[in-house]
Amino acid sequence: MLSLVASAAACALVLSACQAGTDSGSSSKDGGKYDIALSLSYTGNDWQDNATNLVKAAAKTAPYDKKVNLRVDIAGSEVGKQIQTLNNEISAGVDAIIVYPISPTALNATIKKACDAGIIVYAYDSLVTEPCAYNVHIDQYEWGVVNATWLAEELGGKGDIAVIDGVPGTTVALDRQKGLDDVLKKYPDMKVAGKAPGAWAQAQGKTAFTSIEAANPNLDGIFAQAGCYAITKYLNDGDKKVLPCAGEYSNGHHVQMLSPEVCKEVDIDPKECLHLPSISSGSPAYSGELAFINTVRLLDGEKVGRNTILPLPSFTTDDLDALGAKGVGDDPAKGALVFTPSKASPGMFGSFWSPLVEQGLLANLKGVSDKISDAKPCAEVEGCKTTDKLTFDDNHSGGN
Structure with missing residues (x-):
């Protein structure tokens, strides 16, 4: 990956x-x-x-x-x-x-x-x-396929998942959903327990998740077009089991994917670093x-x-483990994937630079x-x- x-x-x-x-x-x-x-x-x-x-x-x-x-x-x-x-x-x-x-x-x-x-x-x-x-x-369909495939493999091909949609009607939301649907056809033991729109925002994503969770308390994983950070924080703060989350490219999510050991090296509070099983793919x-x-x-x-x-920008928790402290910094042109919370808000999208831009x-x-x-x-x-x-x-x- x-x-x-x-x-x-x-x-x-x-x-x-x-x-x-x-x-x-x-x-x-x-x-x-x-x-x-x-x-x-x-x-x-x-x-x-x-x-x-x-x-x-x-x-x-x-x-x-x-x-x-x-x-x-x-x-x-x-x-x-x-x-x-x-x-x-x-x-x-x-x-x-x-x-x-x-x-x-x-x-x-x-x-x-x-x-x-x-x-x-x-x-x-x-x-x-x-x-x-x-x-x-x-390729937004590729986004859906890549994230859904990771989640299916992480869950061993079975389980109930919550789906957090984007902005209905846009090609982004429609094509990502099509990618998810096509992957789920290969895994008949994976079920969508509920789906709700999250508008690609952390707060709305968490609200969408809690509405699904209320009717489905035994969820196994999350497919979120955005919201992994806020959802995981909600679960962790409530002493609930954090769930594998296939989601979008927010910095708070990336900090949660780091191990406490790496966070100690880069002066991030280890309590924020959950070593969350996850994939993050960005638009x-x-x-x-x-x-x-x-x-x-x-x-x-x-x-x-x-x-x-x-x-497609995309990486997993395993990829961050392989990079260690080298994956954390303030300059993406020098390899930073994760930005310290003192410099970047949790909701900030990390996919803001490539050699195509300045x-x-x-x-x-x-x-x-x-x-x-x-x-x-x-x-x-x-x-x-x-x-x-x-x-x-x-x-x-x-x-x-």
């Missing part, structure tokens, strides 16, 4: 419904700068906060600070409001829109309208199927930053593949410029690939 370790470390070691406004400068032409809108759907969880911070930080970093006016618009989780926000951005005459879409198809007509007006549209993490748009993402928070970098490349006249598939820990947390590397093109980064268009099959709700 170490070959699947977050691409970042692997390379190093081997706003209300229309909170429109300008993040820097104005939305009108200013000294020849490009006007770029970061167009969000829902917000309110750590992943979205980290991804947004990375885009803001990139826009404040040379050479982009002299080339880009960035505005950040928040539409919320309703399709109609996101369409309205996109239309507002089109009317404002922006040069490009970087979008986290709430649906793979519902925005297509509006995206086509933007393209016809000469506006670049770049979706990140969750996909859109309009052919004129650009997409950057991991890179840096995908928004990469969409920003590629958008500027396109505006500068460079060629960029229309569809970028990122390598920004470091402070950018992820605070949205300030924190350049730690030069961005490499996809062709120079192991596991990254580009295609001319999305491909469609039964495993991917919005293509891949």
